[in-house]
Amino acid sequence: MITDDILHNLKDRGHRLTKIRTAVISMLWLSDVPLSAFEIKASLEKDKIKANKTTIYREVSFLRTNGILHEIQFGDGKMRYKICPDDHHHHTICVRCSRVEAISMEKDLEKYERELVRLKRFKVLRHTLEFFGICSRCNA
Amino acid sequence: MITDDILHNLKDRGHRLTKIRTAVISMLWLSDVPLSAFEIKASLEKDKIKANKTTIYREVSFLRTNGILHEIQFGDGKMRYKICPDDHHHHTICVRCSRVEAISMEKDLEKYERELVRLKRFKVLRHTLEFFGICSRCNA
DNA sequence: AACAAGATGCAACGGTGTTGCATCTTAATG
DNA sequence: CATTAAGATGCAACACCGTTGCATCTTGTT
Numbered sequence: 001m002i003t004d005d006i007l008h009n010l011k012d013r014g015h016r017l018t019k020i021r022t023a024v025i026s027m028l029w030l031s032d033v034p035l036s037a038f039e040i041k042a043s044l045e046k047d048k049i050k051a052n053k054t055t056i057y058r059e060v061s062f063l064r065t066n067g068i069l070h071e072i073q074f075g076d077g078k079m080r081y082k083i084c085p086d087d088h089h090h091h092t093i094c095v096r097c098s099r100v101e102a103i104s105m106e107k108d109l110e111k112y113e114r115e116l117v118r119l120k121r122f123k124v125l126r127h128t129l130e131f132f133g134i135c136s137r138c139n140a
Numbered sequence: 141m142i143t144d145d146i147l148h149n150l151k152d153r154g155h156r157l158t159k160i161r162t163a164v165i166s167m168l169w170l171s172d173v174p175l176s177a178f179e180i181k182a183s184l185e186k187d188k189i190k191a192n193k194t195t196i197y198r199e200v201s202f203l204r205t206n207g208i209l210h211e212i213q214f215g216d217g218k219m220r221y222k223i224c225p226d227d228h229h230h231h232t233i234c235v236r237c238s239r240v241e242a243i244s245m246e247k248d249l250e251k252y253e254r255e256l257v258r259l260k261r262f263k264v265l266r267h268t269l270e271f272f273g274i275c276s277r278c279n280a
Numbered sequence: 281a282a283c284a285a286g287a288t289g290c291a292a293c294g295g296t297g298t299t300g301c302a303t304c305t306t307a308a309t310g
Numbered sequence: 311c312a313t314t315a316a317g318a319t320g321c322a323a324c325a326c327c328g329t330t331g332c333a334t335c336t337t338g339t340t
Contacts, residue, residue, distance in 0.1 A: 016337055018287065037327080052289045057328060059287090073215045075268060077296080078327065092262045101260070105252060112245055113271070120241070121276035122232045128215060129269045131253070136261035156306055158318060177296075192320050197297060199318090217327080218296065 003029045006068055006083075015066070020044070020051050024059050025068070025083065033100040034072045034080035034091075074130060094135035101135070142225070143169045146208055155206070160184070160191050164199050165208070165223065173240045174212045174220035174231075212240075213268060234275035245269070 003026045007017055027043050028035065035043065037056045044051050051059075060081050063069035072080045074093055089102035113124040143166045147157055167183050168175065175183065177196045184191050191199075200221050203209035212220045214233055224242070232241050253264040 016286065018337075020288080053327090054290080054329080055288055062287095073213065075213050077217060079217075092256065092260065092264075094262075095265060101262075103256070103260070108248060108252065112248065116232065116243070116271065116273075120232065120243070121279060122234075122241075122271070122273055123279060124232075124271045124273040125235060126273070127269065127271045129267065131256065131262070131264045131267045133256075133262055133264040133266070139261060139263060156317065158306075160319080193296090194298080194321080195319055202318095 010066065010068075013066075015062075019049060020055060021059060021062075023047065023049050024056075024063070028069065028081060028083045031082070033098070034074075034082035036078045036080050038078075040081065072130075073128065074132075090129040090131070092131045092133065092135065094138055095132050096134060096138040099135050099137065103131075105129070146223075150206065150208075153206075155202075159189060160195060161199060161202075163187065163189050164196075164203070168209065168221060168223045171222075173238060174214075174222035176218045176220050178218075180221065212270070214270065214272075230269045230271075232271045232273065232275065234278055235272050236274060236278040239275050239277065241275070243271075 003022075006025055006029075007022060010021075011017055023044050024040060027040070027047070031043070037053060037060065040060070041051055041053055041056050060069055060079075063083075064071065064081075069081050069083050072082060072091065074080060084102075090105060092101050092103055094100075109127065109129070113127075116122045116124055143162075146165055146169075147162060150161075151157055163184050164180060167180070167187070171183070177193065177200065180200070181191055181193055181196050200209060200219075203223075204211065204221075208223060209221050210224050212222060212231065214220060222240075230243050230245060232243055234240075249267065249269070253267075256262045256264055
């Protein structure tokens with residue numbers, strides 16, 4: 001299991017493996033959509049693990065600092081968090097059922113980023129790209 | 141002046157031209173970066189025009205409904221608003237000086253959206269794309 | 281078992297944005 | 311110019327996301 005690798009890696013670097021930490025990691029790993037802080041909290045509670053919202057925010061902050069978890073913004077005012085072995089995917093987000101899927105268009109964007117440097121002398125550090133629409137299930 | 145066109149257009153459609161409305165329009169038109177609600181409020185106050193934050197939110201909502209103003213998200217949790225003749229949603233945002241420039245890659249993205257329909261049966265309604273980095277001025 | 285660093289909970293707070301309601305302004309009408 | 315009704319504004323209160331300070335509890339090491 002990859003979550004075990006993550007846990008061992010954290011421990012080897014001198015970090016603690018608390019109940020909440022391991023729960024957040026395994027839960028986010030199993031989730032196929034990025035979750036907000038509140039959703040993480042709710043999901044833990046379903047497994048009978050109570051955690052204060054402050055703890056959740058501090059935990060995602062910790063996991064982000066350690067490169068385990070990544071933030072995504074869907075433009076509704078809340079951060080969402082996901083565990084992704086290779087950072088950066090873009091997503092399709094269904095506006096009806098909220099289903100999220102990762103897609104890849106790195107090659108096209110890398111080409112475009114090179115053009116931005118060449119034409120506008122703008123050095124891209126990061127970007128955001130999300131598509132909102134109707135997924136295949138909802139459209140059927 | 142284009143702001144006059146906007147004002148006449150609004151009036152012709154039966155909307156009122158209040159002090160705050162005209163001030164928001166001309167101020168946003170002159171601004172070369174998208175502004176948050178708070179920044180709009182502060183900018184009006186610099187011109188001795190006081191406005192309640194509720195009024196600002198209602199005004200940007202009104203202007204958005206009338207297709208005059210567009211929202212942009214930079215991922216810091218606040219909406220920003222910009223007057224743009226053609227609704228144009230991609231930008232380079234300098235993380236040092238906050239300068240924002242519009243860029244065009246519609247053709248590439250339209251191609252990609254057609255592929256999303258074809259391959260994943262995902263119908264794109266809208267998307268977000270912003271590049272964060274260092275602009276030519278800051279990099280010099 | 282003792283201990284220090286780290287994790288947690290709680291309360292309070294700040295910021296963004298919204299809503300209900302009372303009041304004021306705009307612009308059209310007589 | 312006075313009237314008037316719709317629309318605009320201000321105010322207070324609220325909801326929500328996220329953060330901070332501080333006291334307390336856990337973890338893992340000695």
